[in-house]
Amino acid sequence: MSARLGECPGMHDVWPAPGILLASRYRLVTLLETGGMAQVWRTTDELLDRPVAVKLPAGDTRAAHLAWREARLAARLSHPGIAAVHDYREAVRPDGSVAPFVVMELLSGETVAARLTDGPIPWGEAVSIGAAVAEALAAAHAAGVVHRDIKPGNVMLCPGGVKLLDFGISATAGEPDDDDTGATFGTPAYAAPERLDGKPAEPATDLYGLGVLLFEMVAGEPPYSVDTWEELAAAQARGPARLPDTLPVRLRDLIGQCLDDDPYRRPSAAEARRALARLIPSTGSRRTIPLPGPPPTGSARVVPRLTGDPAVNRRRIAVGIGLAVVAGSFVVLVNSVQQSGGDDAQFAAPPSASPVVSSPAPATPAPEPPALSPSALSPSAKASALTVEAAVSRVRDAVQEGEQAGEIRPDVALDFLNLIGQLDGVSGVDLDDRADLLSRKVRQRLGEGGLTSDQAAVLQDRLTELKGAAA
Incomplete structure (x- = not known):
């Protein structure tokens, strides 16, 4: 029997399907989500006997080209805060055409988008997440890669820390923007103004996205809560939503700097990371997310905020999957909490970890964070x-x-x-x-x-x- 038996015509009425073997190595197990530009599957790497995620672009030539670009650019990056790409291969469809696919790290957790279904995130936790994202962006920018699609659905809260996902529309810094279709413009509510002007890819674009991410985490909605480019134009004419007045002034200022229309007035990722790290509350009354990498000895392990109700957990996880992958998510969410004896990735903390429980809100306002150093962003x-x-x-x-x-x-x-x-x-x-x-x-x-x-x-x-x- 041929090694490509799973790819031969007649084996399945629909391709791809569970059980198909791609490139004589990757066995499709479960379809996790279908988005506008790709399908994402839980897959078994039969050579290394491990679960992975496979992203199969939807049909057209442009989607195939984007898959190849995504793999090449993401392969430059090696950082604990960036989800890893393992492989890029090609499979043969039943009609004889070639289907490229990207093999990725399979992660468990919930996206910030799923987390926001509960409402705004406490600002202390939000700045911890933002600092981790800024650190990952600094590593990407140092490697000459601009993400171009920073948003809540592309940031995952995992047991080991924060992961930046989906480099599907990323570009090399300085690369001309020759897309006249709008397919790589990103999501309207999170797109930097210069993206609409067709300017070359620059790291400052990601800092605008970071500003929108921070804004939405603490306010519960982005500055312009829109779904289409036409709605964005109308919303910009009315003006953005307001940040809560209760936020620390330094956090409000930093978000404003990231959202500056002039990309040259925005901070760099390294500057934003330092400013956010200084804003992280030192008290134990707020749940925070560690920066990527091994946690310090004795520090609390961060786990996704799941309730004790399995039905609620499954619903929250499903929301995270839908929001992350419909946008062409770079790495996938697993669609269920592992049942006893099952092989699905587990969303809850390992048995040895104790969930972190937020303390009741203090009766008095939290103290202002320490003053920024002379190298901060307001000179x-x-x-x-x-x-x-x-x-x-x-x-x-x-x-x-x-x-x-x-x-x-x-x-x-x-x-x-x-x-x-x-x-x-x-x-x-x-x-x-x-x-x-x-x-x-x-x-x-x-x-x-x-x-x-x-x-x-x-x-x-x-x-x-x-x-x-x-x-």
Whole structure:
């Protein structure tokens, strides 16, 4: 019997179907969800004897091309906060056509979208999730990858931490946007303004998505709660929803900076991560999500917020699956809590883990988080004390110090210093334009691996100081 027996015509009335063997290795088990651009299956890797997820794009050539791009770009990334791609292969349909597919890490947990079905998330927990997403984005941007679809359905809360999903419409930083169909524009409520202008892919686009994610987590809805591009245009004319007045001022400011219409005024992912990490409450009264990676010794293990009612759990999990995969989710949710003796991925914590229970809300408001350091995102007070000449000198010093510390490649440092030399004696609009050019160059060089994300954050901070001094 042929090794491709599962792919031969006549074996199934519908293809794909449970039991089919793809590429002589991956046995389809259960269809988890069907979205507009793909089907996602729970699958057994028969070579390594492990469960995986397989994403089979829906028919057309563009979907197949996106699957190949997704696999290539995601394969660049190795970070505990980013769901892993294991393989890219091709199968043969009964009609003889080729179906590409992506083999992915199979995760358990719930998406932020599913979590939001209970209402807004306490701000202390929201900033913990946001910090983890920002850290994953910093790693992606350092590898030259822009996600372009940051939203609650693409962020999963797993037992081991937060995972960023779905690189289905990702792009290389600086790549021209030649899509005239709108298929890769993302979801209207979460799309950055520059995406609609056809500008090249830039990390700042993901920071806008992070701002919308934070906004929705604490407010219960995005700034523009819309489903179509036409509704988005109408909503923008009316203005965005408001953030709750009870939020810490620093969190409100950070969200506003991420949502700035000007991408060059948004923080970098590394800057956002640091600012969010400082906002995480230190008290034990709020449930927080750890940053990706092994938890510190003695820290609480984070588990999905499941109730004791299996029916409710299944409903919550199903909502998470639908929201994550209908958007072409990069990694799938498992559609049921593991029953005794079953082989489905389990959503509850392992037996050794104790669920984390939120304490009752304190009678008095939570204390304000500690003040941000001078490297935080609001340099207006610091910039106001600087002359333009001093601010230019600080940018130059940062480049030289970064090169000496090995955090900026010598050729990249020389490129930066040449551009900084053009700032001397310039003022007004010309200074703003040249500072913006240098800011774009920093992002470009970060994507190429020419400097570290921390050093890029320092330079962007110094450039913001410069523009503040010139104002």
